[in-house]
Amino acid sequence: MRRKPQLAEAGPGLLDLALPDTSEAPPGHLGHRERLRQKLLTAGPEALADYELLELLLFFAVLRRDTKPIARALVARFGSFARVLAATPAELKEVEGVGDSAVAVIKASQAAALRLLRAEVQEQPVLNSWDRLTAYLNAAMAREKIEQFRVLYLDTRNRLIADEAQAKGTVNHTPVYPREVVKRALELGATALILVHNHPSGDPTPSRADIEMTAEVKAAATALGMVLHDHLIIGNRRHLSFRREGLL
Numbered sequence: 001m002r003r004k005p006q007l008a009e010a011g012p013g014l015l016d017l018a019l020p021d022t023s024e025a026p027p028g029h030l031g032h033r034e035r036l037r038q039k040l041l042t043a044g045p046e047a048l049a050d051y052e053l054l055e056l057l058l059f060f061a062v063l064r065r066d067t068k069p070i071a072r073a074l075v076a077r078f079g080s081f082a083r084v085l086a087a088t089p090a091e092l093k094e095v096e097g098v099g100d101s102a103v104a105v106i107k108a109s110q111a112a113a114l115r116l117l118r119a120e121v122q123e124q125p126v127l128n129s130w131d132r133l134t135a136y137l138n139a140a141m142a143r144e145k146i147e148q149f150r151v152l153y154l155d156t157r158n159r160l161i162a163d164e165a166q167a168k169g170t171v172n173h174t175p176v177y178p179r180e181v182v183k184r185a186l187e188l189g190a191t192a193l194i195l196v197h198n199h200p201s202g203d204p205t206p207s208r209a210d211i212e213m214t215a216e217v218k219a220a221a222t223a224l225g226m227v228l229h230d231h232l233i234i235g236n237r238r239h240l241s242f243r244r245e246g247l248l
Contacts, residue, residue, distance in 0.1 A: 050081035061101035070097040085110035086143035114140055125158040141198040141234045149176050149197040153190035161188050178216040195231040202236030
């Protein structure tokens with residue numbers, strides 16, 4: 001009687017190695033996540049430290065690893081929750097444990113925050129909600145590491161039509177073309193403008209080039225019946241208004 005050949009015990013094949021690890025995280029790890037969620041829901045976001053808020057975000061990207069060391073490392077590297085959100089993808093990936101999924105969650109959170117602030121600005125005439133406008137611009141530009149020039153285009157009721165980045169430059173200079181600014185205003189049907197750019201140095205004091213460029217944009221806008229309401233320079237936790245300083 002022939003004996004059936006015995007099959008060797010199967011080892012891990014290529015398919016097995018390619019499959020994701022579906023094992024559950026350790027109970028203590030899961031317990032920590034649940035406690036942090038409950039802290040947010042019962043005590044509110046103000047009760048959370050910066051690294052704890054980051055932990056909650058990272059839960060969606062890092063499924064089977066303790067996120068506390070990653071969150072702490074991010075805050076240590078960049079200094080605050082806000083600066084983590086503003087960091088570039090390349091900078092974020094320099095922190096151990098941060099991959100594409102974590103970067104996507106962090107940058108999506110930044111985008112959500114900016115959209116909320118921008119929506120509040122759009123709800124009423126810009127000149128009547130100046131604090132909201134500067135809060136939005138500070139969030140969007142204060143932590144940029146290169147100069148960025150933006151134009152806020154307004155309608156006849158001073159409501160925001162568009163907020164557009166016109167150019168990005170170096171750490172201390174951005175090329176601006178007044179004709180392009182005014183041309184875009186005509187395309188959008190805008191009747192008023194607010195110029196905005198940041199100073200990565202943190203000091204919002206205008207340069208001579210800033211003052212001259214503003215005068216050129218004002219002259220081009222006035223010639224077409226448009227109003228240049230202001231030029232704001234965004235620095236580190238402060239800003240400068242050309243109109244308030246008598247430069248416009």
